[in-house]
Amino acid sequence: MTRSSGAARFLVAWSAFRALAALVIIFTLVYLFVHDLSYVRIAEDPPAAHVPTYVANYFSYFTIESNIFAALFLGAAAIWGFTRGRRGAPQPRALVAGQVLAACCMLLTGVVYNALLRGDDTAGGVAPYVAWTSELMHVIAPLVLLADVLIAPRPARPRWSAMLVPIGYAIAYVLYTLVRAPFIVSPVGGAPSWYPYPFFNPAVQGGWGGVFSYIGVMAAGFAVFSAALVAFLRWRARPK
Template sequence: MTRWWPYVRFGAAGLTLAAIIAQLSLTVANSRAAPTEWGSHIPTVVTNFLSFFTVLSNLLGAIVLVILAVWTLTRGRDRRVEPRGLAVLLTCVSTYMIVTGIVYNTLLRNVELPQGMTVPWSNEVLHVVFPLFLLADVLFAPKRRLLPWSTVAVAAIFPVVWAGYTLIRANLIIAPASGDPWWYPYPFLDPHLQGGYLGVAGYIVGIALAIVSVAAFVVWVGRRRGAPDGVAVVPAAPVAL
Protein backbone atom coordinates (compact mmCIF):
# COMPACT_ATOMS: atom_id res chain seq x y z
CA MET A 1 0.00 0.00 0.00
CA THR A 2 2.92 2.36 0.72
CA ARG A 3 3.89 2.30 -2.95
CA TRP A 4 0.55 3.17 -4.53
CA TRP A 5 -1.25 5.18 -1.82
CA PRO A 6 0.48 8.47 -2.82
CA TYR A 7 -1.00 8.10 -6.31
CA VAL A 8 -4.45 7.51 -4.84
CA ARG A 9 -4.01 10.71 -2.86
CA PHE A 10 -3.00 12.55 -6.03
CA GLY A 11 -6.13 11.27 -7.77
CA ALA A 12 -8.45 12.23 -4.91
CA ALA A 13 -6.90 15.69 -4.67
CA GLY A 14 -7.11 16.20 -8.44
CA LEU A 15 -10.78 15.21 -8.54
CA THR A 16 -11.56 17.55 -5.65
CA LEU A 17 -9.73 20.50 -7.20
CA ALA A 18 -11.58 19.87 -10.47
CA ALA A 19 -14.88 19.88 -8.58
CA ILE A 20 -14.02 23.19 -6.90
CA ILE A 21 -13.01 24.78 -10.20
CA ALA A 22 -16.17 23.53 -11.93
CA GLN A 23 -18.44 24.96 -9.24
CA LEU A 24 -16.50 28.24 -9.08
CA SER A 25 -16.70 28.60 -12.87
CA LEU A 26 -20.48 28.18 -12.82
CA THR A 27 -20.80 30.59 -9.89
CA VAL A 28 -18.80 33.28 -11.72
CA ALA A 29 -20.74 32.69 -14.95
CA ASN A 30 -24.04 33.14 -13.10
CA SER A 31 -22.67 36.31 -11.52
CA ARG A 32 -21.72 37.76 -14.91
CA ALA A 33 -25.29 37.19 -16.07
CA ALA A 34 -26.93 38.64 -12.95
CA PRO A 35 -29.16 41.68 -13.61
CA THR A 36 -28.38 43.45 -10.31
CA GLU A 37 -25.31 45.38 -9.22
CA TRP A 38 -24.85 43.25 -6.09
CA GLY A 39 -25.45 40.00 -7.95
CA SER A 40 -22.84 40.83 -10.60
CA HIS A 41 -20.17 41.98 -8.15
CA ILE A 42 -17.68 39.21 -8.86
CA PRO A 43 -15.21 39.96 -6.01
CA THR A 44 -18.02 39.51 -3.48
CA VAL A 45 -19.33 36.41 -5.23
CA VAL A 46 -15.88 34.78 -5.32
CA THR A 47 -15.20 35.71 -1.70
CA ASN A 48 -18.55 34.23 -0.71
CA PHE A 49 -17.68 31.04 -2.56
CA LEU A 50 -14.38 30.77 -0.71
CA SER A 51 -16.17 31.48 2.59
CA PHE A 52 -18.04 28.18 2.59
CA PHE A 53 -16.56 25.81 5.17
CA THR A 54 -17.06 23.00 2.66
CA VAL A 55 -15.01 24.73 -0.03
CA LEU A 56 -12.24 25.73 2.35
CA SER A 57 -12.07 22.23 3.85
CA ASN A 58 -11.96 20.56 0.45
CA LEU A 59 -9.31 22.99 -0.81
CA LEU A 60 -7.13 22.54 2.26
CA GLY A 61 -7.64 18.78 2.16
CA ALA A 62 -6.56 18.56 -1.48
CA ILE A 63 -3.47 20.70 -0.86
CA VAL A 64 -2.40 18.63 2.16
CA LEU A 65 -2.86 15.37 0.24
CA VAL A 66 -0.73 16.65 -2.65
CA ILE A 67 2.03 17.74 -0.26
CA LEU A 68 1.94 14.39 1.53
CA ALA A 69 1.98 12.46 -1.74
CA VAL A 70 5.02 14.42 -2.95
CA TRP A 71 6.76 13.91 0.40
CA THR A 72 6.10 10.16 0.34
CA LEU A 73 7.47 9.78 -3.19
CA THR A 74 10.60 11.83 -2.45
CA ARG A 75 11.99 12.35 1.04
CA GLY A 76 9.50 10.02 2.70
CA ARG A 77 10.57 6.79 1.00
CA ASP A 78 12.82 5.81 3.90
CA ARG A 79 10.79 7.41 6.68
CA ARG A 80 8.59 5.30 8.95
CA VAL A 81 6.05 8.02 9.71
CA GLU A 82 4.84 11.36 8.37
CA PRO A 83 6.50 14.60 9.56
CA ARG A 84 4.78 15.91 12.67
CA GLY A 85 3.55 19.12 11.02
CA LEU A 86 2.04 17.28 8.05
CA ALA A 87 0.51 14.68 10.35
CA VAL A 88 -1.24 17.42 12.36
CA LEU A 89 -2.48 19.10 9.17
CA LEU A 90 -3.76 15.78 7.87
CA THR A 91 -5.61 15.18 11.15
CA CYS A 92 -7.21 18.63 10.88
CA VAL A 93 -8.37 18.36 7.26
CA SER A 94 -9.57 14.79 7.79
CA THR A 95 -11.67 16.02 10.71
CA TYR A 96 -13.13 18.92 8.71
CA MET A 97 -14.01 16.75 5.73
CA ILE A 98 -15.61 14.00 7.79
CA VAL A 99 -17.68 16.61 9.66
CA THR A 100 -18.57 18.24 6.32
CA GLY A 101 -19.94 14.92 5.09
CA ILE A 102 -21.91 14.39 8.29
CA VAL A 103 -23.39 17.92 8.42
CA TYR A 104 -24.29 18.01 4.74
CA ASN A 105 -25.98 14.65 4.70
CA THR A 106 -27.89 15.27 7.93
CA LEU A 107 -28.77 18.99 7.71
CA LEU A 108 -28.36 20.16 4.12
CA ARG A 109 -29.00 17.22 1.80
CA ASN A 110 -32.66 18.18 1.28
CA VAL A 111 -32.15 21.96 1.07
CA GLU A 112 -33.28 22.97 -2.43
CA LEU A 113 -31.02 25.28 -4.42
CA PRO A 114 -32.10 27.42 -7.39
CA GLN A 115 -31.90 25.53 -10.67
CA GLY A 116 -28.58 26.01 -12.44
CA MET A 117 -26.69 27.15 -9.33
CA THR A 118 -24.92 23.85 -8.58
CA VAL A 119 -22.81 21.43 -10.59
CA PRO A 120 -24.34 18.08 -9.51
CA TRP A 121 -21.22 15.91 -9.79
CA SER A 122 -19.11 18.58 -8.11
CA ASN A 123 -21.56 18.80 -5.24
CA GLU A 124 -21.33 15.04 -4.66
CA VAL A 125 -17.53 15.03 -4.80
CA LEU A 126 -17.21 17.87 -2.29
CA HIS A 127 -19.85 16.59 0.14
CA VAL A 128 -19.70 12.81 -0.19
CA VAL A 129 -16.79 11.39 -2.21
CA PHE A 130 -13.92 13.38 -0.69
CA PRO A 131 -15.19 13.07 2.90
CA LEU A 132 -15.39 9.30 2.42
CA PHE A 133 -11.89 9.25 0.96
CA LEU A 134 -10.46 11.16 3.93
CA LEU A 135 -12.18 8.68 6.24
CA ALA A 136 -10.56 5.85 4.28
CA ASP A 137 -7.23 7.69 4.51
CA VAL A 138 -7.56 7.81 8.29
CA LEU A 139 -8.29 4.08 8.46
CA PHE A 140 -5.89 2.69 5.86
CA ALA A 141 -3.11 5.15 4.86
CA PRO A 142 0.45 4.03 5.64
CA LYS A 143 3.12 5.96 7.57
CA ARG A 144 0.63 7.15 10.17
CA ARG A 145 2.24 9.09 13.02
CA LEU A 146 1.11 8.76 16.63
CA LEU A 147 -0.01 12.22 17.76
CA PRO A 148 -0.77 13.57 21.26
CA TRP A 149 -4.36 14.20 22.35
CA SER A 150 -3.66 17.95 22.30
CA THR A 151 -4.01 17.70 18.51
CA VAL A 152 -7.78 17.67 19.08
CA ALA A 153 -7.56 21.26 20.39
CA VAL A 154 -5.45 22.26 17.37
CA ALA A 155 -8.11 20.88 15.03
CA ALA A 156 -10.74 23.06 16.72
CA ILE A 157 -8.92 26.34 16.03
CA PHE A 158 -9.80 26.80 12.36
CA PRO A 159 -13.57 26.12 12.74
CA VAL A 160 -13.75 28.62 15.63
CA VAL A 161 -11.97 31.29 13.56
CA TRP A 162 -14.20 30.52 10.56
CA ALA A 163 -17.40 30.81 12.63
CA GLY A 164 -16.30 34.18 14.02
CA TYR A 165 -15.34 35.44 10.56
CA THR A 166 -18.66 34.27 9.12
CA LEU A 167 -20.85 35.91 11.75
CA ILE A 168 -18.92 39.20 11.61
CA ARG A 169 -18.77 39.40 7.80
CA ALA A 170 -22.39 38.36 7.26
CA ASN A 171 -23.86 41.78 8.01
CA LEU A 172 -21.27 43.72 6.05
CA ILE A 173 -22.28 42.59 2.57
CA ILE A 174 -25.33 42.33 0.33
CA ALA A 175 -26.45 38.81 -0.61
CA PRO A 176 -25.82 38.50 -4.38
CA ALA A 177 -28.85 36.26 -5.01
CA SER A 178 -31.52 38.03 -2.93
CA GLY A 179 -30.30 41.56 -2.26
CA ASP A 180 -30.70 41.07 1.50
CA PRO A 181 -28.31 43.26 3.54
CA TRP A 182 -26.69 40.15 4.96
CA TRP A 183 -25.28 36.87 3.66
CA TYR A 184 -24.74 33.59 5.48
CA PRO A 185 -23.20 30.53 3.77
CA TYR A 186 -25.56 28.10 5.52
CA PRO A 187 -29.19 28.47 6.67
CA PHE A 188 -28.43 27.12 10.15
CA LEU A 189 -26.10 30.11 10.71
CA ASP A 190 -28.68 32.70 9.64
CA PRO A 191 -30.36 34.26 12.72
CA HIS A 192 -33.18 35.49 10.48
CA LEU A 193 -34.09 31.85 9.83
CA GLN A 194 -33.27 30.42 13.26
CA GLY A 195 -35.22 32.83 15.45
CA GLY A 196 -32.18 34.85 16.47
CA TYR A 197 -28.61 34.21 17.50
CA LEU A 198 -29.65 31.83 20.27
CA GLY A 199 -30.88 29.37 17.67
CA VAL A 200 -27.66 29.82 15.71
CA ALA A 201 -25.64 29.26 18.89
CA GLY A 202 -27.31 25.88 19.34
CA TYR A 203 -26.15 24.76 15.91
CA ILE A 204 -22.64 26.12 16.48
CA VAL A 205 -22.34 24.24 19.77
CA GLY A 206 -23.59 21.06 18.10
CA ILE A 207 -21.12 21.36 15.23
CA ALA A 208 -18.30 22.21 17.66
CA LEU A 209 -19.04 19.02 19.58
CA ALA A 210 -19.04 17.10 16.29
CA ILE A 211 -15.65 18.56 15.34
CA VAL A 212 -14.11 17.72 18.72
CA SER A 213 -15.61 14.22 18.63
CA VAL A 214 -14.42 13.49 15.10
CA ALA A 215 -10.98 14.96 15.81
CA ALA A 216 -10.72 12.70 18.87
CA PHE A 217 -11.70 9.73 16.70
CA VAL A 218 -9.06 10.60 14.08
CA VAL A 219 -6.36 11.01 16.74
CA TRP A 220 -7.44 7.76 18.43
CA VAL A 221 -7.18 5.84 15.16
CA GLY A 222 -3.76 7.37 14.54
CA ARG A 223 -2.60 6.37 18.02
CA ARG A 224 -3.70 2.79 17.37
CA ARG A 225 -2.23 2.52 13.89
CA GLY A 226 0.77 4.83 14.06
CA ALA A 227 4.04 5.23 15.86
CA PRO A 228 6.22 8.08 17.12
CA ASP A 229 9.13 9.12 14.92
CA GLY A 230 12.02 6.67 15.09
CA VAL A 231 9.86 3.70 16.15
CA ALA A 232 9.33 0.92 13.67
CA VAL A 233 5.79 0.58 12.47
CA VAL A 234 4.34 -2.88 12.96
CA PRO A 235 1.78 -3.72 10.23
CA ALA A 236 -1.70 -3.73 11.73
CA ALA A 237 -5.12 -4.57 10.49
CA PRO A 238 -7.37 -1.59 9.65
CA VAL A 239 -9.44 -0.31 12.54
CA ALA A 240 -12.92 -1.82 12.43
CA LEU A 241 -15.85 0.54 12.86
Protein backbone atom coordinates in the same frame (compact mmCIF):
# COMPACT_ATOMS: atom_id res chain seq x y z
CA MET B 1 9.17 -9.86 -2.29
CA THR B 2 10.17 -8.86 1.25
CA ARG B 3 7.81 -7.23 3.73
CA SER B 4 9.71 -3.93 3.52
CA SER B 5 9.62 -3.84 -0.27
CA GLY B 6 5.91 -4.65 -0.24
CA ALA B 7 5.25 -1.86 2.23
CA ALA B 8 7.24 0.55 0.05
CA ARG B 9 5.23 -0.40 -3.02
CA PHE B 10 1.98 0.07 -1.12
CA LEU B 11 3.15 3.51 0.01
CA VAL B 12 3.93 4.51 -3.57
CA ALA B 13 0.58 3.18 -4.78
CA TRP B 14 -1.27 5.00 -2.01
CA SER B 15 0.67 8.16 -2.77
CA ALA B 16 -0.53 7.91 -6.37
CA PHE B 17 -4.09 7.55 -5.07
CA ARG B 18 -3.63 10.60 -2.86
CA ALA B 19 -2.23 12.62 -5.76
CA LEU B 20 -5.14 11.63 -8.01
CA ALA B 21 -7.68 12.48 -5.31
CA ALA B 22 -6.04 15.88 -4.75
CA LEU B 23 -6.17 16.65 -8.47
CA VAL B 24 -9.84 15.65 -8.71
CA ILE B 25 -10.76 17.84 -5.76
CA ILE B 26 -8.81 20.78 -7.20
CA PHE B 27 -10.48 20.32 -10.59
CA THR B 28 -13.90 20.27 -8.94
CA LEU B 29 -13.21 23.43 -6.94
CA VAL B 30 -11.93 25.29 -10.00
CA TYR B 31 -14.76 24.03 -12.22
CA LEU B 32 -17.45 25.14 -9.77
CA PHE B 33 -15.78 28.51 -9.25
CA VAL B 34 -15.53 29.22 -12.98
CA HIS B 35 -19.02 27.82 -13.67
CA ASP B 36 -20.70 30.03 -11.07
CA LEU B 37 -18.57 33.07 -11.91
CA SER B 38 -19.68 32.91 -15.54
CA TYR B 39 -23.29 33.35 -14.41
CA VAL B 40 -22.41 36.01 -11.85
CA ARG B 41 -20.76 38.15 -14.52
CA ILE B 42 -23.91 38.21 -16.67
CA ALA B 43 -26.43 38.54 -13.83
CA GLU B 44 -28.86 41.45 -14.14
CA ASP B 45 -29.33 41.86 -10.40
CA PRO B 46 -26.55 44.22 -9.16
CA PRO B 47 -25.87 42.37 -5.88
CA ALA B 48 -25.61 39.09 -7.78
CA ALA B 49 -23.30 40.63 -10.34
CA HIS B 50 -20.77 41.94 -7.83
CA VAL B 51 -17.83 39.71 -8.68
CA PRO B 52 -15.60 40.52 -5.66
CA THR B 53 -18.47 39.62 -3.33
CA TYR B 54 -19.02 36.34 -5.17
CA VAL B 55 -15.32 35.46 -4.93
CA ALA B 56 -15.22 36.22 -1.19
CA ASN B 57 -18.46 34.31 -0.61
CA TYR B 58 -17.21 31.29 -2.54
CA PHE B 59 -14.19 30.95 -0.30
CA SER B 60 -16.32 31.58 2.80
CA TYR B 61 -18.13 28.24 2.56
CA PHE B 62 -16.96 25.65 5.05
CA THR B 63 -17.27 23.00 2.34
CA ILE B 64 -14.95 24.88 0.00
CA GLU B 65 -12.37 25.51 2.72
CA SER B 66 -12.54 21.90 3.89
CA ASN B 67 -11.96 20.61 0.36
CA ILE B 68 -9.02 23.00 -0.01
CA PHE B 69 -7.55 21.56 3.20
CA ALA B 70 -8.14 18.05 1.84
CA ALA B 71 -6.44 18.79 -1.48
CA LEU B 72 -3.46 20.43 0.23
CA PHE B 73 -3.02 17.54 2.65
CA LEU B 74 -3.43 14.82 0.02
CA GLY B 75 -1.02 16.60 -2.32
CA ALA B 76 1.60 17.12 0.39
CA ALA B 77 1.20 13.55 1.63
CA ALA B 78 1.63 12.24 -1.92
CA ILE B 79 4.82 14.23 -2.38
CA TRP B 80 6.16 12.94 0.95
CA GLY B 81 5.28 9.37 -0.03
CA PHE B 82 6.99 9.60 -3.42
CA THR B 83 10.14 11.11 -1.92
CA ARG B 84 11.21 10.99 1.72
CA GLY B 85 8.53 8.55 2.83
CA ARG B 86 9.61 5.93 0.30
CA ARG B 87 13.10 6.16 1.73
CA GLY B 88 11.86 5.50 5.27
CA ALA B 89 11.62 9.04 6.64
CA PRO B 90 8.84 9.65 9.20
CA GLN B 91 5.95 11.95 8.43
CA PRO B 92 6.59 15.57 9.49
CA ARG B 93 4.45 16.79 12.38
CA ALA B 94 2.93 19.45 10.15
CA LEU B 95 1.72 16.74 7.76
CA VAL B 96 0.14 14.78 10.62
CA ALA B 97 -1.59 17.91 11.90
CA GLY B 98 -2.78 18.57 8.35
CA GLN B 99 -4.32 15.12 8.19
CA VAL B 100 -6.19 15.69 11.45
CA LEU B 101 -7.47 19.07 10.20
CA ALA B 102 -8.47 17.85 6.74
CA ALA B 103 -10.06 14.61 7.93
CA CYS B 104 -12.00 16.28 10.75
CA CYS B 105 -13.34 19.04 8.49
CA MET B 106 -14.21 16.69 5.64
CA LEU B 107 -15.94 14.13 7.81
CA LEU B 108 -18.01 16.83 9.48
CA THR B 109 -18.77 18.29 6.06
CA GLY B 110 -20.18 14.95 4.97
CA VAL B 111 -22.20 14.45 8.15
CA VAL B 112 -23.65 17.98 8.34
CA TYR B 113 -24.47 18.16 4.64
CA ASN B 114 -26.20 14.82 4.45
CA ALA B 115 -28.01 15.31 7.76
CA LEU B 116 -29.07 18.97 7.49
CA LEU B 117 -28.42 20.49 4.08
CA ARG B 118 -29.08 17.88 1.41
CA GLY B 119 -31.64 19.31 -0.99
CA ASP B 120 -31.31 22.90 0.27
CA ASP B 121 -28.61 23.83 -2.27
CA THR B 122 -30.53 22.89 -5.41
CA ALA B 123 -32.27 26.24 -5.80
CA GLY B 124 -31.89 29.92 -5.02
CA GLY B 125 -28.36 30.51 -6.28
CA VAL B 126 -27.20 32.80 -9.04
CA ALA B 127 -25.91 29.90 -11.15
CA PRO B 128 -27.61 26.57 -11.94
CA TYR B 129 -26.97 23.80 -9.43
CA VAL B 130 -24.23 21.35 -10.44
CA ALA B 131 -25.08 18.06 -8.75
CA TRP B 132 -21.86 16.16 -9.41
CA THR B 133 -19.67 18.82 -7.80
CA SER B 134 -21.81 18.74 -4.67
CA GLU B 135 -21.70 14.96 -4.44
CA LEU B 136 -17.97 14.88 -4.90
CA MET B 137 -17.24 17.53 -2.28
CA HIS B 138 -19.82 16.36 0.26
CA VAL B 139 -19.74 12.58 -0.16
CA ILE B 140 -16.84 11.21 -2.20
CA ALA B 141 -14.09 13.48 -0.82
CA PRO B 142 -15.07 12.81 2.82
CA LEU B 143 -14.99 9.06 2.09
CA VAL B 144 -11.50 9.44 0.59
CA LEU B 145 -10.27 11.17 3.76
CA LEU B 146 -11.94 8.48 5.88
CA ALA B 147 -10.18 5.76 3.88
CA ASP B 148 -6.91 7.63 4.24
CA VAL B 149 -7.28 7.64 8.03
CA LEU B 150 -8.24 3.97 8.14
CA ILE B 151 -5.76 2.31 5.81
CA ALA B 152 -3.05 4.74 4.63
CA PRO B 153 0.40 3.19 5.04
CA ARG B 154 3.05 4.44 7.45
CA PRO B 155 0.67 6.26 9.84
CA ALA B 156 2.37 8.72 12.18
CA ARG B 157 1.64 9.08 15.88
CA PRO B 158 0.17 12.55 16.43
CA ARG B 159 0.38 14.43 19.68
CA TRP B 160 -2.87 15.03 21.54
CA SER B 161 -2.36 18.74 20.89
CA ALA B 162 -3.08 18.05 17.19
CA MET B 163 -6.79 18.01 18.02
CA LEU B 164 -6.53 21.74 18.78
CA VAL B 165 -5.84 22.47 15.10
CA PRO B 166 -9.37 21.74 13.79
CA ILE B 167 -10.94 23.18 16.94
CA GLY B 168 -8.99 26.42 16.50
CA TYR B 169 -9.98 26.57 12.85
CA ALA B 170 -13.66 26.03 13.73
CA ILE B 171 -13.60 28.91 16.23
CA ALA B 172 -11.95 31.21 13.68
CA TYR B 173 -14.46 30.19 10.99
CA VAL B 174 -17.51 30.87 13.16
CA LEU B 175 -16.18 34.24 14.27
CA TYR B 176 -15.31 35.22 10.71
CA THR B 177 -18.73 34.18 9.43
CA LEU B 178 -20.79 35.93 12.10
CA VAL B 179 -18.75 39.15 11.97
CA ARG B 180 -18.70 39.35 8.16
CA ALA B 181 -22.32 38.39 7.42
CA PRO B 182 -24.08 41.65 8.44
CA PHE B 183 -21.83 43.67 6.11
CA ILE B 184 -22.51 41.58 2.97
CA VAL B 185 -25.51 42.11 0.73
CA SER B 186 -26.97 38.76 -0.31
CA PRO B 187 -26.26 38.05 -3.99
CA VAL B 188 -29.76 36.56 -4.30
CA GLY B 189 -32.64 38.85 -3.43
CA GLY B 190 -30.50 41.67 -2.07
CA ALA B 191 -31.04 40.91 1.63
CA PRO B 192 -28.86 43.13 3.87
CA SER B 193 -26.84 40.18 5.18
CA TRP B 194 -25.38 36.95 3.81
CA TYR B 195 -24.80 33.72 5.72
CA PRO B 196 -23.23 30.74 3.96
CA TYR B 197 -25.54 28.31 5.80
CA PRO B 198 -29.08 28.74 7.17
CA PHE B 199 -28.15 27.54 10.66
CA PHE B 200 -25.95 30.64 11.03
CA ASN B 201 -28.77 33.03 10.10
CA PRO B 202 -30.75 34.34 13.11
CA ALA B 203 -33.61 35.36 10.81
CA VAL B 204 -34.01 31.72 9.79
CA GLN B 205 -33.42 30.21 13.23
CA GLY B 206 -35.80 32.51 15.09
CA GLY B 207 -33.07 34.47 16.83
CA TRP B 208 -29.55 34.06 18.09
CA GLY B 209 -30.58 31.35 20.53
CA GLY B 210 -31.22 28.97 17.65
CA VAL B 211 -27.94 29.94 15.99
CA PHE B 212 -25.88 29.34 19.10
CA SER B 213 -27.64 26.04 19.70
CA TYR B 214 -26.40 24.84 16.32
CA ILE B 215 -22.95 26.27 17.01
CA GLY B 216 -22.85 24.39 20.32
CA VAL B 217 -23.73 21.12 18.64
CA MET B 218 -21.13 21.66 15.92
CA ALA B 219 -18.50 22.62 18.51
CA ALA B 220 -19.17 19.37 20.31
CA GLY B 221 -18.90 17.55 16.99
CA PHE B 222 -15.53 19.12 16.29
CA ALA B 223 -14.25 18.19 19.74
CA VAL B 224 -15.46 14.60 19.44
CA PHE B 225 -14.28 14.08 15.86
CA SER B 226 -10.86 15.63 16.43
CA ALA B 227 -10.28 13.65 19.64
CA ALA B 228 -11.44 10.44 17.98
CA LEU B 229 -9.18 11.02 14.98
CA VAL B 230 -6.13 11.69 17.09
CA ALA B 231 -6.87 8.68 19.31
CA PHE B 232 -7.33 6.39 16.31
CA LEU B 233 -4.19 7.60 14.54
CA ARG B 234 -2.20 7.15 17.75
CA TRP B 235 -3.58 3.61 18.02
CA ARG B 236 -2.69 2.82 14.40
CA ALA B 237 0.84 4.14 14.85
CA ARG B 238 1.48 2.32 18.14
CA PRO B 239 4.55 0.06 18.27
CA LYS B 240 3.59 -3.39 16.98
